Amino acid sequence: MTDTYADLLACEDLLLFASAAISSTGQREFHSGAAEQRLSLEFLHEYVHGTHPDLYALALALHVNDHNAAAIVHRLLSNPRTGASAGERARENALIRRRLAEMPPQRVYRLFARLARERVNNRRTRATMRAWIAARPNLDLDAVKYRPGLRAAARHARVALPEEVGVFLFSPPGERRRHRYGSPLLRAHGRAHYSASDLYDLPYTVAEGFAARHRVPRGVFLEGVRERATRAERLRLAGTARRHGVGAGPDPAAAPLLRLCVYVLSLPTAERRDRRAELEGALAASALRAAGPAAGTWPRTAAVLDDSYSSIGSPVRRHHPLAAALACHHLIRALAPDSTSHWVSGHTDPLTVRPAGPTHLAERILDALDTGPARVVVVSDGHDSTPPLLADTLTLWRRYVDPDRATAMVHLNPVFDADGLGMRPLSPAVPTIGLRDPRTLPSLVELARFGEGRLGLSDLREHLRATADAYLEAP
Structure with a gap:
């Protein structure tokens, strides 16, 4: 790499912008x-x-x-x-x-x-x-x-x-x-x-x-318009339709992975347990579709997933950070069938996960590393309860335990940190990239390579042009 210090800074700026443009919606x-x-x-x-x-x-x-x-x-x-x-x-x-x-x-x-x-x-x-x-x-x-x-x-x-x-x-x-x-x-x-x-x-x-103009009862309207609603509209209105006793609900298996995860998290925990077979089957099928030809091609991977209280998101993006983590759990399982998942709370049932408790990422990352993975994917907003401990742990691990980078680690952040003008990182030793739709996970992991400091602006420029050409040539 022959890039100057200014080129490295430019590379960092471009990655920061790409991360923000991937994750933030201005809400x-x-x-x-x-x-x-x-x-x-x-x-x-x-x-x-x-x-x-x-x-x-x-x-x-x-x-x-x-x-x-x-x-x-x-x-x-x-x-x-x-x-x-x-x-x-x-x-x-x-x-x-x-x-x-x-x-x-x-x-x-x-x-x-x-x-x-x-x-x-x-x-x-x-x-x-x-x-x-x-x-x-x-x-x-x-x-x-x-x-x-x-x-x-x-x-x-x-x-x-x-x-x-x-x-x-x-x-x-x-x-x-x-x-x-x-x-x-x-x-x-x-x-x-x-x-x-x-x-x-x-x-x-x-x-x-x-319908509002003619004062049509809500239940009558939903029953009559059901065939005209799109698949996404039927999924979004599923709860209202059930409350009004309107026919069969939408088919969750046909929904995109992230939208399906938002729908699952909107359900009461008891209902998720009652519909376990249906919902888990739908999540697995949607994740397999999202993985596409890459299914089963990843090396042994460990996922560290943030289900702390802040993963509840906001009233306008309710459960989005947690839904992104849940979607990554299922997608990584499709990409690497022998993968392991480590929820920050210690929860072991992904279907009933909910936002609660503090964020202790260091402990879960160490648990993930103990499984001997080739790759670790951390999905979190980066707001750890003890940031210095987390940053020092990852820096020491990279410097003294795995200096040869036998294990790759990437931090996917679904939340833009407006105050810090970027994605809140875990440590300088771990590249951070924005996350919006988990279906793009493989390409985001590829893009994160440029945040490790070993590739510079010329490499990033070549990558962007090749990506654009492939994007335009795709059917």
Whole structure:
């Protein structure tokens, strides 16, 4: 490695930004409020975009969460980089369009509405909006479900819309309702203003407003709209549906791993025990899907998982840190079938885990090392009850017990530390990387190599470009 000290600092800055963009959503956390989260995150975006503009866009290929992906796209469109080569500009455009295609449509429409409000009217922005809207599979559905966003984007980018969609979006209310639509969805929307029976032909989020308008009992509405709700909506409404005695619940096995873990943790402990076979089977199946071709390929791994009280998260991200730890438990078991898990509380039943007690990570990490693993994965927010003891223990272990690095250790942190402007580390001897969706665990472990100080900016730059190229070439 021939990087200078400045290069090593730049590498550290980029990893800090990547970690923050992966884990933070600008919402309230257990140890910091939403305002602090947003302020720190905004500073990191501004800093990296200003100091490393050639690498800023490449972060879109690093599994950054949708909140930060939208922020990156907004900054790239509203503050285009000067001096970029044609090849770099083409790659940026491809990354923007690929990431927008993968994001939830409501988030993309919010981004477009923001660009319209701020009058970001350059050719690149208009072309991005037109291309994304042209690729939408059902503009009738978007017109009903995301009407303000589609209207703002279409007006701002001067998008040529189908005639009926244009009438629905831009005509006065009276004319819009009198129009004879050929689209069944647009007709149902017009009839739902007057008839409660027609609201069940609409998407759940739209039908819910009409149900309140017509004062439809909640249980009756949930039973009628069940087939129109998405899988994620049915899972989120499972508790409400049970309270109203509405039919069979959602199929947990079909849910993504992190969402499934949030659902499991929302259940009372007694219900988890009663449904043990169903829930454990669903978790194992979801973890196997998340592992994909990498299932069973990891070496012997020990997981140290934080279930202390702070893992409860915040009211807006309830149980997210604990759900991330639970998801990592199941995913690591799929990746390394002979893995061991060590919960901070000493709990031995992952299905009934709950946030409680202090954080004594040093003891559990030593327990994990006693099993002789090739890799140790620690999932924690880094707020240990005795930070000096933990940091000294890991430093001494790395310096005197395992200087040859026979055992790799990585700390995955699901919580952005706004006050510290980064991810709260365990020790300088252990690289820390942000965690959002445990499905990205293998690539995060790969990225964490750059936090050990043995690889520098040139290696990271090469890794980012290779990752971006692979991301764009993936089907």
